[in-house]
Amino acid sequence: MIDKQLRIKGMLYNLLINKPSEEKYIKFMHTVKKQMEKRKGQDVEGLQFSEEWITRKDGTKLRICIYKPLNPKKEIPGVLWLHGGGYSQGIPELFANTYKRLIGARDCVIVAPDYRLSIDEAPYPAALDDSYTALLWMKSHAKELGIRDNQLIVGGESAGGGLTAAITLYARDQQEVTIAFQMPLYPMMDDRMITESAKENNAPIWNSRTNRWAWKLYLGELFEKDVPVYAAPARATDYSNLPPTITFVGDIEPFRDETIQYVQNLKQAGVPVDFELFKGCYHGFDIINPKAKISKQAISFFIHSFQYAVDHYFAEQK
Template sequence: MNISNKMIHPEIRTIGKIIRFIIPYFKTSTFKLSRHIIGVLKKKSCKDMCYEQIYIPRKERRVTEDLLRICVYSPFERKKKATGILWIHGGGYGLGVPEQDEAFIRRFVLTYNCVVVSPDYCLSTIAPYPAALEDCYTALMWLKENAALYDICPNQLMVGGDSAGGGLTAALTIYARDKREVAIAFQMPLYPMLDDRMITKSSQNNDAPVWNTKSNENAWKLYLGSLYGTEDISPYAAPARLTDFSNLPPAVTYVGDLEPFYDETVNYMEQLKAAGVSAKYKVFTGCYHAFDIMAGKSTPAKEAVEFLMKNFEYAQNHYFKEQPFIV
């Protein structure tokens, strides 16, 4: 799927050209270098909302650090019955920090009375699957267990994320459904990274800006480690491999039609719908991966944000899931 510049939406075309020139695709070395560069985003203050860095014990010892850093965002004036959101950053599973997604987080906290917990999960350049998933689950359980401390409605815990964070969102909802220790009321897997097999048309020979087939292949190799290329891969690692979509939380997403994840995103949402799960998505013509971040002032980006927040507001008013009682 060769992506010419003419195919790209005119408002995001120039930025796409620049990105494609600077980073044609992500190599293993690029992930490692970018991880250190993006790491400078870690900070200790946030001007328009409360920002805490909390270190919690890791239940599994996949990495050398015993503690997992989570970032907790909340309004300065906290209200009762807030919605609790676990927000998972993107980065191909191999780079990124929670602070890079503060644009997403800020909308939830400042406009919709939310408390957002974002885990600094283990990256694939440090340890492969299941380290990242286990970190996200640890953070989700912390959110459940500390809901009262932050005036969060315990029956309205939600999960969201972009790109690899979207993939982890989908994986986490499946994992939580099966473990039955915590209930998720709603999920927002934005243009998620779901399928290691790269068998869809949009994922093959795709040379779009930001993220393409070469980047995708290298990222999956890092994330899956020795499992890559085998059939012994769980839906917890690659959610597109899921066969039972029942009893998953309602979902919303959006995706560009030029990016590698286009087909797998649409397929996943349609399978949710076929299983009776409320699932809404919007496709943006002429848009590449993470267009909403790379060209935030463009018309497609603004429409994507509006679509997401409109559906989130509906979910906040209608979707609740009682937490299981665990002896």
């Protein structure tokens, strides 16, 4: 079932990531996190990079990474990018290739928050609060960033995709900031794991077992209880007045069906959606093996959709 060019790397990552118990998985995640910490503050060739520390409501500081073109123009799109990692892992610096592709496609400024992680005993709503704090900071500092404050863009992959969907719901309901369009790529949105693709899934990289452990960490005391839609956006029932959406997903990964259902719900609410399903692809295939033919197709779809959205949904309210 796995695309031929994705098989070997998928198997190797499976040997590294998939652990036989929740305890060993969490221990491994702590080890990975320590390694990731060493990459904080890394520059990206061909881009301007800077860090800011912004203040949360409780007075603590949130680190954000800012990426700009080498010669930025004025009033270009501002993109809030939320990294993946099952809500328990990751730092903004890991996704530099995505930033380079987006900025190369259309001049924009990317703000990527180093949001709190569930593995650090910061379950929901920590990541949501940090992401929304960064979004509001972008709006209030639009002039300094060189972006427009009346239309911002939100995107992310995996857990970052789930946060993207959550933030667009939250922003719609709070009515403090306007989102031009969203890009929740293969989003982690449904803690219930009730879809066929989420049940007994043993695909490489991310499967039913790791998915359940990650949701348990992220939801904390809310796990298997009355979970808010801002924690698990697939639980939402009102999809009206949400921004145009770009997304894709692999057809053998756990998030396939919840992504397809999300797309259908948006379309039924009259929201424009650009969506592709890629055959034989496991979770995060475009990042794990970007040189595979099907990964190049997915990346091309994503970037062309981004270009179209900037030229249409972003530009229409200029």
